[in-house]
Amino acid sequence: MIRNVSFDEIEAVRRHVYDALLGSTARSALPEEKQDELLAQACAEACDILDRWVNSPVWEGLRPAGRGPIADVIPDWRRVRPFLEPLGATLSRLSERRPGISGMPEIGDPEAYINQLIKQAESTGRHYRRFNREELFKQATDRIRVLQSSVCGAAADFAKGSKTRAQRRALARSALKAAGSFLLSAALILGGVPHQTHGTCEVTDNFALI
16 A cells, blocks of 8 residues: 655655755766766655655545536636635745756745746636546646656666766756656645645646646
8 A cells, every 4th residue: 555645755855856956967066976876866766756646645635526627627716816825835935945956947936936826727727628627637647657757767777877877867867857846846735735625625636737
């Protein structure tokens, strides 16, 4: 049986991912062997946490209750905003721990981030009015599995010594940037989004998946 993934576990892996990315830049003073070690460890940890996440009760609990289109979840997207306010405190806490990484989105302004979530949901609802929510959940699950495969593959490359060092590092850094962004979303799901009512749960599910 797959046990739930905790907020602290996700945050620990997220920090290791960022440490590996920061420690393996062109300006890093660390020896190449140490850089490889950090990248390999971060990939292995990301591989494990993504596998547990996509098979966890938490992720399964985000499965939409019905097959209706996204646009029908809630007619007025502005009504979603009160349920997203708790994200602000979590975003502030996470951003304090997070170093800046080139190629990864910054969250310097939690309010602006929440506004962007709403705009994305509105846009998706307008352009894909008949898009099935269960299909959206399946696509999100598939994307997580592809991401998991990429970090697991990078970890295996380091373990086997396959490919050149430059190839291993490039693939690992690309996969870890994507994994770091996803782990931020997973941390938000665990630490900042309330599931107080059936309707609200469906809405926050779709914000997590869009």
